[in-house]
Amino acid sequence: MTLDTPDSSLTARDRFDRLHADLRARICLLDYAPGTRLSEEALAAEYGVSRTPLRRVLARLESEGLVQSVHGVGTFVTDVDIEELTQTYQLRLELAEMTGRLSPVPPSPDLIARLARAADRARTLVAAPDPRAFAQLNMEVFLARLSLTANEALREFAERLYIRTARIWLKSVFASRVDLAEETEMFLREIEEVEAALATGDLHAAALIQRAHISMSFTRMKTGRRPGRE
Amino acid sequence: MTLDTPDSSLTARDRFDRLHADLRARICLLDYAPGTRLSEEALAAEYGVSRTPLRRVLARLESEGLVQSVHGVGTFVTDVDIEELTQTYQLRLELAEMTGRLSPVPPSPDLIARLARAADRARTLVAAPDPRAFAQLNMEVFLARLSLTANEALREFAERLYIRTARIWLKSVFASRVDLAEETEMFLREIEEVEAALATGDLHAAALIQRAHISMSFTRMKTGRRPGRE
DNA sequence: ACGCGCAGCGTTGTGCACATCAGTTTCTGC
DNA sequence: GCAGAAACTGATGTGCACAACGCTGCGCGT
Numbered sequence: 001m002t003l004d005t006p007d008s009s010l011t012a013r014d015r016f017d018r019l020h021a022d023l024r025a026r027i028c029l030l031d032y033a034p035g036t037r038l039s040e041e042a043l044a045a046e047y048g049v050s051r052t053p054l055r056r057v058l059a060r061l062e063s064e065g066l067v068q069s070v071h072g073v074g075t076f077v078t079d080v081d082i083e084e085l086t087q088t089y090q091l092r093l094e095l096a097e098m099t100g101r102l103s104p105v106p107p108s109p110d111l112i113a114r115l116a117r118a119a120d121r122a123r124t125l126v127a128a129p130d131p132r133a134f135a136q137l138n139m140e141v142f143l144a145r146l147s148l149t150a151n152e153a154l155r156e157f158a159e160r161l162y163i164r165t166a167r168i169w170l171k172s173v174f175a176s177r178v179d180l181a182e183e184t185e186m187f188l189r190e191i192e193e194v195e196a197a198l199a200t201g202d203l204h205a206a207a208l209i210q211r212a213h214i215s216m217s218f219t220r221m222k223t224g225r226r227p228g229r230e
Numbered sequence: 231m232t233l234d235t236p237d238s239s240l241t242a243r244d245r246f247d248r249l250h251a252d253l254r255a256r257i258c259l260l261d262y263a264p265g266t267r268l269s270e271e272a273l274a275a276e277y278g279v280s281r282t283p284l285r286r287v288l289a290r291l292e293s294e295g296l297v298q299s300v301h302g303v304g305t306f307v308t309d310v311d312i313e314e315l316t317q318t319y320q321l322r323l324e325l326a327e328m329t330g331r332l333s334p335v336p337p338s339p340d341l342i343a344r345l346a347r348a349a350d351r352a353r354t355l356v357a358a359p360d361p362r363a364f365a366q367l368n369m370e371v372f373l374a375r376l377s378l379t380a381n382e383a384l385r386e387f388a389e390r391l392y393i394r395t396a397r398i399w400l401k402s403v404f405a406s407r408v409d410l411a412e413e414t415e416m417f418l419r420e421i422e423e424v425e426a427a428l429a430t431g432d433l434h435a436a437a438l439i440q441r442a443h444i445s446m447s448f449t450r451m452k453t454g455r456r457p458g459r460e
Numbered sequence: 461a462c463g464c465g466c467a468g469c470g471t472t473g474t475g476c477a478c479a480t481c482a483g484t485t486t487c488t489g490c
Numbered sequence: 491g492c493a494g495a496a497a498c499t500g501a502t503g504t505g506c507a508c509a510a511c512g513c514t515g516c517g518c519g520t
Contacts, residue, residue, distance in 0.1 A: 011301070012301055013301075056286075056289055059286055059289060059290070060289070060293060063290060063293055071241070071242055071243075084382065084383075087332070087333060087380070087381040087382065087383060087384070088383050090332050090333075090381065091328075091332070091381065091383050091384055091387075094324070094328055094332075098321075098324055102317070102320050102321070102324075103317060103320075150317070151317040151320065151321065152314065152317065153314075153317060153318050153321050153391060153394075154317070154321055157321075157387050161383060164383075
């Protein structure tokens with residue numbers, strides 16, 4: 001996971017972005033579960049830097065709500081209560097729809113290719129379910145789809161909200177509160193529907209499909225597995 | 231402006247919040263115009279701290295898009311181009327309406343009192359216009375009104391978007407592209423309408439009023455002063 | 461006169477040592 | 491034996507010195 005590329009020809013900003021993205025992914029993929037203490041010294045040693053730049057990354061993660069530092073105690077991965085989760089999902093619904101309405105951009109060939117590859121990987125995952133691989137695929141697709149809007153602020157906020165709730169959904173999978181196979185199938189159907197919408201050039205439809213699936217995903221997570229399917 | 235309170239009985243978090251809020255206000259009120267270089271050493275000396283905690287504040291401001299640091303050059307107050315401004319305002323419109331729809335909260339007596347005092351100050355400003363005082367009043371009212379929604383993520387994003395565009399509006403005032411007297415009058419009317427809506431308990435109406443005024447404000451700024459009133 | 465290079469200067473980024481704080485353990489007085 | 495306080499431990503926060511980097515201006519060569 002940790003890419004220790006040679007530090008040569010890497011600007012300070014690049015190093016920061018790498019550490020930030022890497023730590024963020026670890027938190028979102030539950031490599032660091034909520035409540036875990038992150039040791040500044042250990043992480044600094046692992047990434048081959050001193051505490052100073054690493055603390056910058058942790059401060060950013062704290063501003064994003066993923067960790068919380070307490071003086072004299074430690075830096076801990078945050079958890080999200082049900083109330084905050086509900087509010088965040090409500091916002092995500094609205095933002096998803098806005099994605100296709102405010103400043104829509106036609107899909108690039110690169111995005112089309114990414115979606116096609118994602119659909120293939122999703123089909124593989126339907127045959128052999130894997131929570132972590134699915135979560136990673138889900139995140140990649142979400143971030144890639146942000147290129148469908150030119151509104152940078154909208155992209156930024158949608159990304160932040162997704163990052164904030166992704167690990168909670170994954171936690172539900174591990175807790176068997178949602179059925180991984182069902183989630184994977186629904187995700188595959190979502191991609192296929194989005195591909196169809198994009199093929200016809202209807203960007204708002206693609207956004208509405210995403211909004212519908214976010215809504216359904218949250219409902220499934222709230223409701224839990226239906227009795228009788230255990 | 232700079233409150234140099236005794237550093238005793240102040241936790242690190244408090245100091246950070248103070249510096250952050252203070253510098254943010256200076257940028258939003260154009261004490262530091264776009265393009266201005268912020269000297270880490272000078273600011274650290276002014277606030278009586280070392281560069282380390284001050285750099286933390288600057289990093290936060292950079293993540294909020296208010297400043298930009300370049301290695302070996304300096305930290306500069308950012309500017310906002312017309313395209314980004316348009317997109318941000320479009321988002322602000324949507325968020326303002328959502329404020330009254332997603333998780334509305336009845337106004338507290340404190341908010342009512344604040345609005346009444348703000349209306350008084352606005353009436354004073356109508357008689358004696360003052361760009362900076364008006365901008366500060368506008369900001370205080372906006373931030374106070376955020377208590378009308380319980381959706382914390384919505385509050386956070388709405389605040390960030392406002393902070394990001396406030397100084398551009400103030401710049402338009404100084405550039406005489408909008409008429410300060412007209413803006414002040416419109417603002418006073420907005421407060422009065424909001425007070426009426428809140429008095430009847432219609433929170434969605436209060437949000438729609440805000441949305442309408444944000445929209446009108448942006449239109450006035452885009453259009454510029456009507457010819458013949460010069 | 462013009463172009464190229466290099467050295468100096470100021471700025472942000474990094475490393476390291478120490479201060480500060482919270483939780484825990486241990487020691488002491490009763 | 492027990493309660494309370496002080497010392498210990500390990501964490502984050504801070505200050506300071508140096509490294510890395512970009513810009514500028516001077517000087518040398520052509």
